[in-house]
Amino acid sequence: MIASIIQAVALFAVTNIDDIIVLALFFARGAKQRNTTRTILLGQYLGFFGILVIAAVASYGAVTLLPAEAIPYFGLIPLALGIKAAWDSIRGEDDDDTGEGKSITLPTVAAVTFANGGDNIGVYVPVFVSNSLPVVIVYCVVFLVLVTVLVLLARFIATRPGIGEWLERSDRYLFPLVLIALGVVILVKGHAFGI
Numbered sequence: 001m002i003a004s005i006i007q008a009v010a011l012f013a014v015t016n017i018d019d020i021i022v023l024a025l026f027f028a029r030g031a032k033q034r035n036t037t038r039t040i041l042l043g044q045y046l047g048f049f050g051i052l053v054i055a056a057v058a059s060y061g062a063v064t065l066l067p068a069e070a071i072p073y074f075g076l077i078p079l080a081l082g083i084k085a086a087w088d089s090i091r092g093e094d095d096d097d098t099g100e101g102k103s104i105t106l107p108t109v110a111a112v113t114f115a116n117g118g119d120n121i122g123v124y125v126p127v128f129v130s131n132s133l134p135v136v137i138v139y140c141v142v143f144l145v146l147v148t149v150l151v152l153l154a155r156f157i158a159t160r161p162g163i164g165e166w167l168e169r170s171d172r173y174l175f176p177l178v179l180i181a182l183g184v185v186i187l188v189k190g191h192a193f194g195i
Contacts, residue, residue: 004135008142011127015120016150019044022112022182023154024163025175030104031158041151043109048147050110051117051124052140058121059128059136072190077115079183081108086176112179118186 023040030036128136157163188195 001138004131004138005142008139009146011123011139012143012146012150015123016146018182019113019116019150020154020157022116022178023151024158025178026104026109027155027158028170029175033104036104037151037155039104039106040109040155041148043106044113044147044151045144046106046110047113047115047117048143050114051120052143054117055121055124055128056136056140059125072118072187072192074115074118075183075186075190075192077111077183078179079187081112082176082179082181082183085179089172089176112182115186116182118190 023044026040027036030039033039124139127139131139187193
């Protein structure tokens with residue numbers, strides 16, 4: 001059991017380290033918005049739960065939700081969100097003249113988390129297939145506990161003096177750029193559209 005917990009922690013760290021940057025940007029984007037932490041945490045849980053469901057279902061062949069070739073196309077979600085954010089920024093609709101921060105919604109966080117989970121699914125499926133159901137349950141429980149740790153770590157980074165202010169100032173350009181890059185990376189890594 002302890003070995004499974006250690007392996008689950010390592011697996012989560014390896015497959016989710018890139019989420020810290022995206023989550024920190026979400027925190028910067030919603031810096032002055034009420035309930036930002038709760039929204040981001042719930043969105044991260046919702047998106048990650050979707051990743052676990054697909055990985056578990058695919059692992060045990062209960063139902064074939066999606067062919068493996070479809071997973072890279074999840075990259076279209078952050079790509080579209082990034083293009084929209086860039087368009088809003090160019091048109092000036094992303095300006096923070098009110099001092100109230102920019103809107104962070106639970107569906108946006110969940111969609112970005114889920115879309116960024118293609119690598120998670122790709123790694124989790126073989127791990128789940130090669131382990132017994134009790135071990136898979138241990139992995140899932142550890143992963144779900146670590147989602148909170150990941151969100152709090154991203155919040156810590158985003159609220160450090162200097163870093164938080166830089167992220168907030170750069171958010172207008174950095175947020176769309178990171179989402180677009182994330183979408184392109186997911187599409188290219190998965191060879192979507194024959195890339």
